[in-house]
Amino acid sequence: xxxxxxxxxxxxxxxxxxxxxxxxxxxxxxxxxxxxxxxxxxxxxxxxxxxxxxxxxxxxxxxxxxxxxxxxxxxxxxxxxxxxxxxxxxxxxxxxxxxxxxxxxxxxxxxxxxxxxxxxxxxxxxxxxxxxxxxxxxxxxxxxxxx
Amino acid sequence: xxxxxxxxxxxxxxxxxxxxxxxxxxxxxxxxxxxxxxxxxxxxxxxxxxxxxxxxxxxxxxxxxxxxxxxxxxxxxxxxxxxxxxxxxxxxxxxxxxxxxxxxxxxxxxxxxxxxxxxxxxxxxxxxxxxxxxxxxxxxxxxxxxx
Numbered sequence: 001x002x003x004x005x006x007x008x009x010x011x012x013x014x015x016x017x018x019x020x021x022x023x024x025x026x027x028x029x030x031x032x033x034x035x036x037x038x039x040x041x042x043x044x045x046x047x048x049x050x051x052x053x054x055x056x057x058x059x060x061x062x063x064x065x066x067x068x069x070x071x072x073x074x075x076x077x078x079x080x081x082x083x084x085x086x087x088x089x090x091x092x093x094x095x096x097x098x099x100x101x102x103x104x105x106x107x108x109x110x111x112x113x114x115x116x117x118x119x120x121x122x123x124x125x126x127x128x129x130x131x132x133x134x135x136x137x138x139x140x141x142x143x144x145x146x147x
Numbered sequence: 148x149x150x151x152x153x154x155x156x157x158x159x160x161x162x163x164x165x166x167x168x169x170x171x172x173x174x175x176x177x178x179x180x181x182x183x184x185x186x187x188x189x190x191x192x193x194x195x196x197x198x199x200x201x202x203x204x205x206x207x208x209x210x211x212x213x214x215x216x217x218x219x220x221x222x223x224x225x226x227x228x229x230x231x232x233x234x235x236x237x238x239x240x241x242x243x244x245x246x247x248x249x250x251x252x253x254x255x256x257x258x259x260x261x262x263x264x265x266x267x268x269x270x271x272x273x274x275x276x277x278x279x280x281x282x283x284x285x286x287x288x289x290x291x292x293x294x
Contacts, residue, residue: 009286012278014279037184044191044192046193049242093267093268095269096268097266102267120240123238124240125208126208130162131155131159
């Protein structure tokens with residue numbers, strides 16, 4: 001792990017590091033990506049997890065609108081561009097070893113492409129998983145066609 | 148993506164799938180791992196993100212104590228085994244495309260190895276990152292030696 005994150009472990013509150021240096025030392029995966037957790041800023045709901053590269057993170061911090069990297073489409077994914085269900089950035093945080101982002105957001109409507117508020121609707125037990133939430137909005141209404 | 152998760156998108160609440168089938172169809176990465184987000188169940192704080200393989204997930208669901216897979220040590224990581232800062236599982240959830248876990252937990256003390264409550268203590272802006280929290284407990288007190 002980068003020495004930078006070791007140093008920050010014991011740094012006094014208020015210690016600052018330039019964004020470029022953080023991005024350079026952060027632990028992006030082999031594809032140059034990092035998981036980003038989106039959490040509704042006031043209710044604390046964990047809405048979804050997606051991926052960012054350095055350019056998506058920079059864009060998000062600059063514009064205040066969350067932009068991920070779509071692994072399936074291999075392109076920027078400006079959340080809500082198609083569905084209108086945007087995420088306004090309230091706060092962005094990086095973790096202790098520089099390999100995970102936490103985004104506190106204001107989520108318009110459902111965050112999940114299925115029309116549910118969040119993506120975590122399969123509750124697990126020792127024996128099974130159970131779908132325990134219905135969509136708030138039909139996906140057709142979000143994307144204009146059946147998926 | 149597995150057809151199973153497509154089917155679950157529109158499944159009625161109450162629909163159940165055997166855990167074995169979910170685990171078989173889930174989207175583990177090339178190393179057989181999946182990100183798991185740990186959230187304090189009552190306050191909603193996002194504490195940390197770590198990784199699980201299928202065996203760690205099964206153990207967690209069976210024992211009710213969170214067990215990750217340590218990528219650095221390449222072994223099971225029973226959270227709190229060394230530090231005493233255990234995570235009791237309250238609820239486990241899988242997301243819509245079967246590639247991320249959300250664990251609602253009861254966290255004893257700090258979740259972060261630095262002695263902070265959570266791992267996300269580097270707040271980002273367009274220009275820089277700023278450490279904005281101090282440890283609650285010195286890491287030496289958690290692990291019995293300076294790290």
